[in-house]
Structures are given as C-alpha cells and as structure tokens.
Amino acid sequence: MSERHVVVGIDGSIISTRAQDAAVEEAVRRSVPLEIVYAVPDLDVAGPLLATSAARVRKSHPELKVRLSAVAADPAEALARKGERAALTVVGTRALGGLASLASRSVARRVVERTRCPLLVVGAGHLPYHARTGDVLLAVETDADIESAVFAHEEAARRGVRLRLVHTPLYGPPVRSVDSLIAATADACVVVIAHHPHGNGHGNGGSHHGQTAHALMYRSRCPVFVVPAGLGAL
Known part of the structure; x- marks a missing residue:
C-alpha cells in the first residue's frame, strides 16, 4: 500500500x-x-x-x-x-x-x-472511541515540540473541537507535572505529546520526555497520540 x-x-x-x-x-x-x-x-x-x-x-x-x-x-x-x-x-x-x-x-x-x-x-480503560467527547489536549514540554503542536492543531480542526494546552515543564518536578497531565486527560477526547527517542535536543538525553510519553500511554484516561520529533523532516 x-x-x-x-x-x-x-x-x-x-x-x-x-x-x-x-x-x-x-x-x-x-x-x-x-x-x-x-x-x-x-x-x-x-x-x-x-x-x-x-x-x-x-x-x-x-x-x-x-x-x-x-x-x-x-x-x-x-x-x-x-x-x-x-x-x-x-x-x-x-x-x-x-x-x-x-x-x-x-x-x-x-x-x-x-x-x-x-x-x-x-x-483498555478508555471509553469506546466514538463516544469520546471534549477538547484535544496538547502536552507541551519545551518550545521545540513543533511537530506535536502542528499535529494537535490539525487534529482539533479535523474534529471541530478546541485545542487546549497543558504545560509539563521539562525541568520541573516530574511526578507532579505528570500527575497533573494525567488528571487533565479525564475530560479530553484525545491527548497529543511529542516523543524524543534519541534525546530531546537539550543535552539531557530526553529522559523526562520519554517518561512523560510512556506515563501517558499507560495512565491516560483518553487515547494518546505520540508524535515523533523530527516528523516534518521525514
């Protein structure tokens, strides 16, 4: 195909x-x-x-x-x-x-x-996909997450809903920011987050980025879009 x-x-x-x-x-x-x-x-x-x-x-x-x-x-x-x-x-x-x-x-x-x-x-714990309502939620960790921001904007436009941003600081307390993000997914139709598998471009190996994306995958209360960094270059 x-x-x-x-x-x-x-x-x-x-x-x-x-x-x-x-x-x-x-x-x-x-x-x-x-x-x-x-x-x-x-x-x-x-x-x-x-x-x-x-x-x-x-x-x-x-x-x-x-x-x-x-x-x-x-x-x-x-x-x-x-x-x-x-x-x-x-x-x-x-x-x-x-x-x-x-x-x-x-x-x-x-x-x-x-x-x-x-x-x-x-x-498995999400509502049936067609039954999801609410905004598209964008998890923003750094201003380098361009691809995920563009994807989230397009996704909100496709669905005809609002785009809502949640800032999860890369250098803040990781547990607190992740817990706040998980709570925000309760009334969203989907959540979008960037993923930096080979580092985040800020010199620390991307560990917090990876932790946040993986936490969302298993704990989010709505489906999760994970957008690879560098997507626009492919």
Missing part, C-alpha cells in the same frame, strides 16, 4: 478490537485507506482473524478501502515497518497488571521507540 494510510495491529484481543475501531474512525476522518496487520509466527492461522476483522469494518464502513496483512515477525517490528509510510499507526494497550498486560504494554512501548509516524495508543 504505497498511498498514505492508517495502520492498526490486531491480535484477537478485546483491546485490539478497540484499537481497530479507532483506526477505522481515523481512516474515515482522514479519507485514507486502512491496513490491518496481524503479526503471528504461523501465517496459516492468520486468515480467520483477518477475515473477521475485515467483516467488522465492512459492516460499519463499507466504503472504506481495507488491506489485510499477515506478517511472520515480531509485532512491534512489523508495525514500525508497516508504519514507515503511513499517516498514522494505531495500537492497543492495557494499563493493569497480568501477563497479557505486560505483553501489550511491551508491544506499544517498542512501537513508540521505533515508529517514524504518529502513533495512536488506545487503552
């Missing part, structure tokens, strides 16, 4: 179904195709789940162009690779404990470290 599109990873879980539903809405909102990716060791078992996923999309949005992809690869690597030319990648994650939670959190975290396109993280 050479055109810009939305990519979503599935695995048969309830949270991956929620992620797929969110991906469908984002593809429709952007007027682009959808690619559903199932990364599994045995490709012979991928067919039934992909067929079920496609049927779900056709039932709700028969006009949406859909591509089904079975990949014999690590899920995080597969999604990062598939997302290289995508407008958006979507993944589900769980915030609570347990082996399934650890697995989904590991995939989401590894995707965000590898992806070159914006990532939408949908949590």
Whole structure:
C-alpha cells in the first residue's frame, strides 16, 4: 500500500478490537485507506482473524478501502515497518497488571521507540472511541515540540473541537507535572505529546520526555497520540 494510510495491529484481543475501531474512525476522518496487520509466527492461522476483522469494518464502513496483512515477525517490528509510510499507526494497550498486560504494554512501548509516524495508543480503560467527547489536549514540554503542536492543531480542526494546552515543564518536578497531565486527560477526547527517542535536543538525553510519553500511554484516561520529533523532516 504505497498511498498514505492508517495502520492498526490486531491480535484477537478485546483491546485490539478497540484499537481497530479507532483506526477505522481515523481512516474515515482522514479519507485514507486502512491496513490491518496481524503479526503471528504461523501465517496459516492468520486468515480467520483477518477475515473477521475485515467483516467488522465492512459492516460499519463499507466504503472504506481495507488491506489485510499477515506478517511472520515480531509485532512491534512489523508495525514500525508497516508504519514507515503511513499517516498514522494505531495500537492497543492495557494499563493493569497480568501477563497479557505486560505483553501489550511491551508491544506499544517498542512501537513508540521505533515508529517514524504518529502513533495512536488506545487503552483498555478508555471509553469506546466514538463516544469520546471534549477538547484535544496538547502536552507541551519545551518550545521545540513543533511537530506535536502542528499535529494537535490539525487534529482539533479535523474534529471541530478546541485545542487546549497543558504545560509539563521539562525541568520541573516530574511526578507532579505528570500527575497533573494525567488528571487533565479525564475530560479530553484525545491527548497529543511529542516523543524524543534519541534525546530531546537539550543535552539531557530526553529522559523526562520519554517518561512523560510512556506515563501517558499507560495512565491516560483518553487515547494518546505520540508524535515523533523530527516528523516534518521525514
């Protein structure tokens, strides 16, 4: 699929179904195709789940162009690779404990470290995607977060809602600023934050940036858009 599109990873879980539903809405909102990716060791078992996923999309949005992809690869690597030319990648994650939670959190975290396109993280505790209301929330850590600011502005325009900024100072008390940000997500439809996987450009390795983005991925009360720094240069 050479055109810009939305990519979503599935695995048969309830949270991956929620992620797929969110991906469908984002593809429709952007007027682009959808690619559903199932990364599994045995490709012979991928067919039934992909067929079920496609049927779900056709039932709700028969006009949406859909591509089904079975990949014999690590899920995080597969999604990062598939997302290289995508407008958006979507993944589900769980915030609570347990082996399934650890697995989904590991995939989401590894995707965000590898992806070159914006990532939408949908949590198990979030309201169904279509039921979300409120503003688009932008978490601003430094004045260098240009790409995430532009993305958030465009996202608010697409949704016809206000853009609200929350400043989470890079050099302030990290726990306090993150807790305030998490609280602000309660009445937002989505939150947008920049991610600097290889440092933040301010000489401290980007540790606080990474901590804030990862905290949002697992604790936010609404879906999270993680926007890679340097996105505009790709």
